[in-house]
Amino acid sequence: MDGNKIAKLLISHNCVSFAPHNPFTYASGLKGPIYCDNRQLLSHPMARNEVILAFLKMIGEVAPQVELLAGLATAGIAHAALIADRLALPMVYIRSKAKEHGKQNLIEGHFTHGQKTLLVEDLVNQASSMESAVVASREAGLKLIGAVSIVDYQMETAKQRFESWKIPLFALTTFEQLVEQALRQNLIDQKGRDLLFRWQQDPKNWQS
Numbered sequence: 001m002d003g004n005k006i007a008k009l010l011i012s013h014n015c016v017s018f019a020p021h022n023p024f025t026y027a028s029g030l031k032g033p034i035y036c037d038n039r040q041l042l043s044h045p046m047a048r049n050e051v052i053l054a055f056l057k058m059i060g061e062v063a064p065q066v067e068l069l070a071g072l073a074t075a076g077i078a079h080a081a082l083i084a085d086r087l088a089l090p091m092v093y094i095r096s097k098a099k100e101h102g103k104q105n106l107i108e109g110h111f112t113h114g115q116k117t118l119l120v121e122d123l124v125n126q127a128s129s130m131e132s133a134v135v136a137s138r139e140a141g142l143k144l145i146g147a148v149s150i151v152d153y154q155m156e157t158a159k160q161r162f163e164s165w166k167i168p169l170f171a172l173t174t175f176e177q178l179v180e181q182a183l184r185q186n187l188i189d190q191k192g193r194d195l196l197f198r199w200q201q202d203p204k205n206w207q208s
Contacts (some may be wrong), residue, residue, distance in 0.1 A: 003171075003172060003173040003174060003177045004173070004177050004180075004181060006051065006054060006150070006172045006173035006177075007045055007177040007180075007181040008040075008041045008174065008181050009051070009180045010036075010038065010150070010178070011012075011178070011181055011182060011185065011187070012047075012118075013040055013041060013044050014040055015036060015037055015038050015040045015041060015045050016034065016036050016037075016178055016182075017035045017036075017188055018033060018034055018179075018182050018188050018192065018196070019033055019034075019035070020033040020035075020188060020191075020193075020199075020208060021192070021195070021208055022054075022193035022208070023127075023181040028126075028128075030203055030204065031206070032199055032206070033192075033195055033196050033199050033201060033208065034178070034196060034199075035180075036123050036151055036178075038075065038079075038123060038150045038151065039075055039078070039122070041150075042078055042172075048082070051079070051150060051172065052079070052082045052083060052086060054150070054172050055083050055148060055172065056083065056086055056087065057064065058117065058148065058170055058172065059083070059087070061150065061171050062146065063145055063146050063148075063169070064117050065116050065145065066087075066089065066117070066118045066145060067089065067090075067115045067116040067117070067139060068089065068090050068091070068092065068111055068115040068116065068118070069083055069084040069087075069089055069090070069091040069092075069118055069120055070092050070093065070094055070107070070117050070118065070119050070120065070137060070142070070144065071091065071093040071094070071120045071121075071122065072092070072093070072096075072119060072121045072129055072130065072133050073093055073094060073095050073096050074096055074099040075121070076119075076120045076121040076122050076149075077091075077093045077133055078152070079120055079122060080093065080120035081103045081205070082109075083120065090109070090110065090111070091109060092107050092108060092109030092111050093107070093108050093109065093110065093112070093201075094106065094107050094108075094119075094132075094133045094136055094137065095107070095182070096129060096132060097132075100151070102129050106136045106140075107136055107137070107140055111140070111142060113139060113141035113142075114142070114143050115142055115143060116143050116145050116171040117142040117143060117144050117145065118139070118144075118145060118146055118147065118148060119133055119134070119144065119146070119147035119148070120148055120187045121147060121148070121149040121150075121159070122149065122150050122151070123149060123150065123151045123153070124147075124149045124151070124153060124155075124158050124169060124171065125153045125155060125158065126151045126155055126157045126158055126161075126203075127155070127157065127158035127161045128160065128180075130134055130147060130158075130161070130162075131161060134165050134167070141161050144165075144167050145167070146167050146168045146169070146170060147162075147167060147168070147169045147170070147171075148169075148170050148171070149169065149170075149172070150171065150173065151171060151172070151173055151174070152169060152171035152173075152174050152175065153175040153177070153200065154174050154175045154176060154200065155200065155203070156201075161177060163171075175196075175200055179193055179196050179197065180193075183198070195208060
């Protein structure tokens with residue numbers, strides 16, 4: 001399944017919302033014209049299966065040597081579990097911060113030093129959550145071979161971070177493909193499309 005089909009699938013199952021003239025406020029405090037919630041997929045078995053099959057195909061092509069799946073809390077955990085189950089591979093999940101009780105683990109689950117590990121996320125925006133996962137994985141002795149995500153917003157900050165970590169990012173669909181699909185479906189107009197791309201190029205200084 002190609003990226004345009006995944007984009008269409010996400011939009012048709014209300015995983016992606018566009019509001020170029022009435023922006024959303026993100027957890028970071030920044031505002032933006034797109035909101036992506038791929039957790040909606042979990043409620044739709046057929047769509048969920050299509051996404052997992054696309055992940056399996058992609059992983060078979062780009063990371064056949066993978067030995068461990070690591071889901072990023074919280075949205076990446078379910079997808080990592082589904083992929084790991086299909087591949088009959090072990091899985092762990094990585095907290096955004098260590099829990100304050102018990103063993104205060106940052107990585108939950110069993111793993112061994114040097115395991116070839118693939119990080120699993122549902123969306124890569126600025127890659128800030130990915131950064132803490134990369135640090136935690138390497139401090140734990142895991143060998144990162146890459147990261148996979150349902151959506152990549154293609155942000156310059158994220159690109160620079162992955163280059164500095166020296167690991168590749170592979171996504172099922174991209175910001176560009178989502179926007180172009182929305183335009184084809186008349187969910188946004190040309191002006192809205194232009195606003196979306198201006199946000200992508202400079203999210204901190206963007207204004208609707």
